[in-house]
Amino acid sequence: MRRLGRRFYSRYTPDVARDMVGAILVRELDGVVTSGRIVETEAYRGADDPASHAYRGRTRRTEVMFGEAGHAYVYFTYGFHYCLNATTETRGSPGAVLIRAIEPIEGVEVMRERRGVEGLRQLTDGPGKLTKAMGIDLALNGEDMVVSRKLYLCEGDPAGPVETSVRVGVSVGRETPWRFFLVDNPFVSRGGTHNYAEQARGAKKGSSARSQ
């Protein structure tokens, strides 16, 4: 497996987000490997993107988004969950790609233990779920995924059409279709539970019906 290099990340964020669908996310912790294929991402930029943490400029939290591309941006949200991003663009131009869902490949049993749920699908079909399944927290914020042995991305094939939609769980910037996901993949998150996410006029329902 070939690891994704600096050049991959150092581009216009929505392009990186689209190309990350199909890539393999690998996490090594205490000699245990967990990995999965990325099936859903979202792009966040800076001053042109009101939904982005970096919209209002540099703060302690968003510092990594302004730094070199290819680093992990991990943040804590809703008092409980961590979310994992890969930084993009160039120094001084903030950007990050949120990894929203993966399809498990390696370490399924470990993921089950860390998550405390049984169903394969529920293991990693959301941004907060996959970080818990992979043991990702603030200790990895700023990690350079181009060289790290703990956290990195490898080339992979989406093996199917990639669709776009409005981003999940944001109340502003809803005119920008910067969510990218694999059509009909069962591990794509179902789009959040908050009503306001679908209240904007013209919002379409998620295209993939899921059962079981």
Add this chain to the structure above:
DNA sequence: ATACTGATGGCCT
């Protein structure tokens, strides 16, 4: 199937 809610803490006005 959709709708709503509680948990819980950091970040920013």
Add this chain to the structure above:
DNA sequence: GGCCATCAGTATA
């Protein structure tokens, strides 16, 4: 003090 780039549980149909 209000708002979250969330999740799991419960209620309702």
